[in-house]
Amino acid sequence: MLGHARSILMQVAVMGSVVTGGIGHAQTTVDARWKSEALPLLETYCYDCHGDGIKKGELALDRFDSIAKMQQNREAWKRIRDHLKHRLMPPLDEDQPTMAEREKLLAWIDDAVFPVDPKHPDPGRVTLRRLNRVEYQNTLRDLLGVEVNVMDLIPPDDSGYGFDNIGDVLTLSPAHLERYLEAARVALDKAVKPGVMPPPETKINGRDLEGNGQRSEEGHYLFKAGTAETLYRPLRPGKYLVTVKACGTLGGDGPPAMELKVGDKTLHEWKVDAPMDRPKDYSHEIQIETKEPVSIGVSFTNDFYDEHHPDRSRRDRNLMVNAITITGPLDGPPPPKPESHRRIFTERQPGENDRTYALDVLTQFARKAFRRPPRDGEVTRYLELVSLAKDEGVEQGIRLALEAMLVSPSFLFREEPQPEPDNAKKIHTIDEHALATRLSYFFWSTMPDERLMELASRGELRKNLPAEIDRMIADKRSRQFVSNFTGQWLRLRDLSSSLPAKRAFPNFNPRLRESMRRETEMLFSCVVREDLPMTTLLDANFTFLNEDLARHYGIPDVKGDEFRKVELKDSHRRGILGQGSFHLLTSYPLRTSPVLRGKYVLENLLDTAPPPPPPNIPQLEPPSRHGDQRSLREQLVKHREDPACASCHALMDPIGFGLENFDATGAWRDRENGKDIDTSGELADGRKIHGVDELRKALVEDHRSEFHRSVATKLLTYALGRGLDWYDKPALDKIVADTEAANGSSRAMLRAVIDSVPFQNRRGDS
Structure with a gap:
């Protein structure tokens, strides 16, 4: 045989x-x-x-x-x-x-099996990528100039290879399209104001009014005679409309009486006949003669209470003020259009007809929205929508066309033109507009700005790449790169579901958990912004703390809620392995997990994912008076006697044991259940360690290249929006080589990712 x-x-x-x-x-x-x-x-x-x-x-x-x-x-x-x-x-x-x-x-x-030719590398292909939720919201903000929260309107995105910007999983269902259309409408309602501008409107919720009574989410409750008022700053003297949303309870012979007060004058009175479950609006026009702040409010004037009244529903008369809205001035010229409107609707030339004006507005908008110059005839078809609303005016018609543009494939998807899309052997360099889009969504998770578009249009972006990379990293929008990349690579997004058990860790709270997330983000941001070696993430002798987090770590002399850079005298806290976010993510509510911690280091820091465990493996229990008296180490040693489990645990467990001085909240400890904690172990390469300091030293000294390759793999995956394959090996080799030639520079790694063959090129599909 x-x-x-x-x-x-x-x-x-x-x-x-x-x-x-x-x-x-x-x-x-x-x-x-x-x-x-x-x-x-x-x-x-x-x-x-x-x-x-x-x-x-x-x-x-x-x-x-x-x-x-x-x-x-x-x-x-x-x-x-x-x-x-x-x-x-x-x-x-x-x-x-x-x-x-x-x-x-x-x-x-x-x-x-995996032959590659470094002289003729394969850049791979990227599935046409839809904007994910974060990218769509950011792009609407930068395109329209308004802040709009559309995250609740759009379904969550699927993830692949650890990231939610992977083209193969970013599908577009009819339900998605409906939600994107609704999001576009919400954004345009805020940004675009067709026709005559309505007068400004100021709304004050009842809970924010000053005066007597009690406040709640429903409003300002006057259970006896009193006033609910606000200090209003008029734009100028003129007519204003005051609208009070109110309701009340009947008492005695009728409903509550509500007087409108402006300063010390009573200008109007209403009988509030709206029941408590169905409030309604009560309006009155007033004249304000000053530009100085003026008190506007309502008074409850006919309080009644009689516990012996024969009709139970009329024993107590009260007033609820849900909100006061002040609109105006109503007279004089209308207010100017907002900046968001003016950036879209450019100044109209004398004698210019509606069609020509609409075409000009839509062409300029399409260049920004589609992130490239519009193609011949591409904008003209949107004029059909403009003509549909001709009876409502050209601005309303243009708004309808804008709505269609914001759900068109050219906006929703990141297009990259290909000369021969069905020819897998055809490799081409992406054009400069596609390069600008790749750069902006990599660093900013949003559309290219005017500088990138101008360089791309002149064909000068590639010549200016180093300066543009530095500019984009220095821009505040690069916070999106920090939060989105680290949130997924280091799993910081998962922290929201990590909460140690209250009975075991009574001093831990969600605010501390948020501080831990911010600490890790600020460390990564500092490494990139200051161009520190990428291994600083593992062995930084500083971190970023506020008073709460410093107290949790046992670090003195940090006061206040503001985060600041703190030099670390305690070597145990250096780098990611000493940060609470890491310990929280790799623990159970009641105990630590050497297995989860070892697995995290292998997967996220060394790109070495162990295979999934065999089915029906019982979970280990923390030692207790009534349960298993053996420590977690003793249980895992017994567990590793099974040959099916031994190989994987030989990789994970020694790493996890080296981190056992940190409890499930990241606090330091030397003993557990009255016993000294044993943090010794032997790594898979034979190196013996004892505790977090020696583990960190082993990673930095013996596994530096593996760490660089792991970070490069994650960065390139995030930048390309696809999983890496065997033919990407030459690109990864070069990124790691360029990084190490620059002494591990984080900026050198980012430049190498952007200069790589897969980032700069693509091929057709097979």
Whole structure:
């Protein structure tokens, strides 16, 4: 049986040459290495479980009888490669290859199954990407010039490869389109004011009125004679309309009486006949003769209470003032249009007809909204919508066309024109407008600004890339990059669902949790803004604290709610591994989890994801008087006796044990349940550590390149909006090489990501 398997696999050399068309010396070398290097190692270490009719884990290596078949099943070979690289296979209770043998086999898999040509790299393809919720809201803000919260109107986005801007998962259903249309309407209602401008309106909710009575979310409740008033600042002397939304309870022979007071004068009285569950508006026009602030309010004047009244519903007369709205001035010229309106509706030329004016307005808007110059005839079709509203005026017609533009594919999707979209061999450099869009959504999560658009239109963006990158990082909009990238890479968005149990940690609160998130964001922002080495994220000798967080960490002399940079005298707190956000995310409500902490470091900092655990594995319980008396370490040692669990836990557990001095809230501790905490362990590479300081040192000294590659992988994935594949290896190699040549500079890594072949180029679909 073994001989038969060997004879099949020995055919790989011949068949591989046939499939690839005999591409010469390189292929012959791969074939020769198969026979001399790879096959003997697989026979020695793998075939007992994955060959000769045995296929543990549904994997049979002897079914791959050619290199071509291996390349057709790259997903399987990715898993094989990962298991070999991370020492998950062979199992720890089986014979192990030496480091040199493992590296030899990995090198052959790379050359045979995942061949890349650094001289002719494949930039890959990106699925046409819809704007996600954050990008859509930010783009509306910068396009229209108004702040509009549309997050509640649009359904949440799906995530892929750890990020929510991945083209393959950003679908657009009819329900999505309806919500985007509603969001566009809400934004345009705020930004665009067709026709004559209505007079300004100031609304004061009842709970914000001054005076007697009680305030609640419903309004200002006057249960006895009294006044609810506000200090109003008129724009100028003139006529104003005061509208009071009110309701009340009957008492005695009628409803509550409500007097309108302006200063010390009573100008009008209403009988408030609206019941408490159905308030209504009571309006009266007034004249204000001054520009100085004036008191405007209402008084309840006919209080009544008689607990013996025969009609129970009339025993207590009260007044509820829900809100007061002041509109005006009503006379004089109308107010000017807001800036948001004027930036869209440019000044009309004398004698210009409606069609020409509408075309000019829509063309300028389309250039910004579509993030490129409009194509021939593209804007003209929107004029049909303008004509539909001709009876309501040209501005109303243009507004209707704007609404259509904000749900058009050219706005909702990030278009990147391709000369041959169906030709997978056709590689082209993206045009400068597409480059401007990639840059702006990478750093700002919004549309390109005028500077980027001007450079792109002149064909000068690539020549000015270094200066533009620095400008964009310095811009306040780069906070979006910090919050969106770290929120997903470091899982800071998940902090909102992490809350230690109150009975175990009574002093912890949501405000402290928010401070932990901000601390990590500010560290990342500082590293990028000040161009520090990327490994500063692991070993920074400073952090950002306010008084609450400093007290939680046991750091003295930090006062007040404001965050400030603090030099760390306690080395335990250096870098991400010493921050509460990390400990909170990797703990359960009642206890820490060495497994979750080890898994987080592997996945998020070293890009080494262990496979999922076998099914039906019971969860460990924290030691207690009534439960398991063994420590978590003792339970995990017992757990690792199972060969199915040993390999993965050998990777994760030592990392987690090194962090056990931090409890589930990130507070430091030396003992647990009366016992000293054992933080010793041996990492998968054989290095022995004791505690967080030695773990951090091991990561920085022994795994610097892996950390750089991990961050580069996450950055490139986020920047491209697609998952990385085997053909991206040359790009990642160059990003890491450029970063390390610049002593780990974070700015050098960002520039290398932007200069990379996948960011600057694309190919057609197959």
